[in-house]
Amino acid sequence: MKLLALARRYPLLSGGLLATAAVIVLEIAKMSDAARWTATIAVGAVIAWTAWGMLRDILRGHYGLDILAVVAMVATLAVGEYIAALVIVLMLSGGEALEDYAQRRAARDLTALLDRSPxxxxxxxxxxxxxxxxxxxxxxxxxxxxxxxxxxIVPVxxxxxxxxxxxxxxxxxxxxxxxxxxxxxxxxxxxxxxxxxxxxxxxRRSADSQYQQIVALVHEAQQTKAPVVRLADRFAVPFTIVSITIAGIAWAVSGDPVRFAQVLVLATPCPLLIAAPVAFLGGLSRTAKEGLVVKGGAVLEQLARIRSVAFDKTGTLTQGRPALVEVRPAVGVDADELLLLAASAEQYSSHVLAQGIRRAAVERGLTLAPATHAEEIATNGVTAHIDGRTVVVGKPAYIAALAPDATRTDLQAGQLAAYVAIDGRYAGALVLADAVRPESADVITALRAHGVERIAILTGDADATASAVAAELGVTEVHAELLPAEKVALAAEMAPRPMMMVGDGVNDAPVLAAADVGIAMGARGSTAAGEAADAVVLKDSLAPVVGAAAIGRHTLRVAYTAIWIGIVLSVGLMLIATTGVIPAVVGAFTQELVDLATILYALRALTGPSTVSRSDVHPASVENRVNIAP
CATH class of the missing domain: 2.70.150.10 (Calcium-transporting ATPase, cytoplasmic transduction domain A)
Structure with missing residues (x-):
């Protein structure tokens, strides 16, 4: 059953193997004519199939390397080297099967999520x-x-x-x-x-939930064909011309048409056709292991060339988990009562400050009370009826509109405040601070070491808070209090290019989509940011950003090197074949070794560079990741 499944999956390879086996049996039985006709029919069918696909590509304006394979098969049949023609068929179909294997291995980390979808x-x-x-x-x-x-598994x-x-x-x-x-x-x-x-x-609904969004990104990553795969096709025309020229000269000088076939069997394009996609699939697998889902090989190629980087602040350079640092009750209000009522109301809010307030109340041993009614007013605050009292937690302007006696509290750089009103009177403020991620400074240092010339912070937060974070991280360029459109405009003007933007919030979605490479902090980031980005970090850490850039450079080097290995070996062997010392059959088998060497080299993208995040970012930065609590 397994063999039948493999035969159905690779019909060209299984057909080629059957035809080769039949020819060998017929040759042993001294039935050379039957063997020749069997090989001719089998190879002829492959030629027709390949030529038809090649013609469709040409009509679409795409000139690939298939012409070399077709010419080589036609030439070997024309000079009676039908066994060599069969070897070329096996080489092409075997290369296809090996590429499929490489794709499956490279996609293994990406498909792991799909298998567990609730x-x-x-x-x-x-x-x-x-x-x-x-x-x-x-x-x-x-x-x-x-x-x-x-x-x-939590379904939603x-x-x-x-x-x-x-x-x-x-x-x-x-x-x-x-x-x-x-x-x-x-x-x-x-x-x-x-x-x-x-x-x-x-x-949230299923379609908007964290896991389903990651699954959607996985589908997109698997189905996106990397434009750099066309890298091999850019070599197609010159490589074809060089190959046919060498073969033609060998024929003209020797006067023997067999020499033409002997040269061309060593020019079949498997190394060029397979090396780039195998390398980039390997790179996608490596980024998945590092905690980053990348939407295609084109993104990896851009990551390899990044020269400018912009970061959002909250949830990106900072942990995005503001912690309560002080309770400031109004006159006549008990601090614990203020925190208890505020935290009870914040049970019904999805705001970034709500969890810090709830967590602080629980840590102080306060038992949160249920609400008989609760309502969140987007971007302003939450209102809840708790134990017969109306509790409102939100922005100062929103609280002031409900409680005229509300006053703003003094804040230091990097601090945030949630204001509270109880039964229409100002009750106090809860002061929180969002700490810088422990790995942020190392990430910025590593990016500079890898050739990034310009690093900036683009944030909607207050200038004093943004400047304090920038000073702590050694970033000199800060743009604060920005609207989404202003972020897009600044990103468009950043030079040198390509430019990468890293963010996590809904307001980052436009700039992530506009950047050359947009990376979303997906562990706790918004759905909109993940959809707009070119890559999504699955860990609550910035370290994979550095890892992805290193993997992009490594993958691009592997792809180019694999292609040049194929070209150099093929051209060298073709030149040797012009002397007639390599028979067509031997040449066909030799080219199979070239294919194998090229593909094995391309598979290096699966294993390197090793432990990217730990080598580029200080281990403590990775080890000290906070637990995720969206």
């Missing part, structure tokens, strides 16, 4: 864990309460309702140790639940 969700009935109904994951609406059983992004839980997020973030979650924390789809059943309230 298909159903357990919807709880009347809040009872013992009463659930299974529904397709695509039909789950936001706000639905789901039960996630032990060792199951949600907020944890259970007191605490442990999740394996390694397939999403690269974090090898299970991460702990508490009530109110967001749980990413694709995370594997621990040993206890948990309840979550969904916050």
């Amino acid at each position: 298909q159903t969700a357990h919807v709880m009935v009347d809040g009872e864990e013992t009463q659930t109904r299974d529904v397709p994951v695509d039909e789950v609406e936001p706000g639905t309460v789901l039960l996630v059983r032990p060792a199951e 992004d949600g907020t944890l309702l259970s007191a605490e839980a442990s999740f394996d997020e390694s397939s999403l973030t690269g974090e090898s140790v299970p991460v702990a979650r508490t009530t109110g924390d967001e749980v990413m789809s694709g995370a594997v639940n621990g040993s206890a059943a948990v309840r979550i309230r969904t916050v």
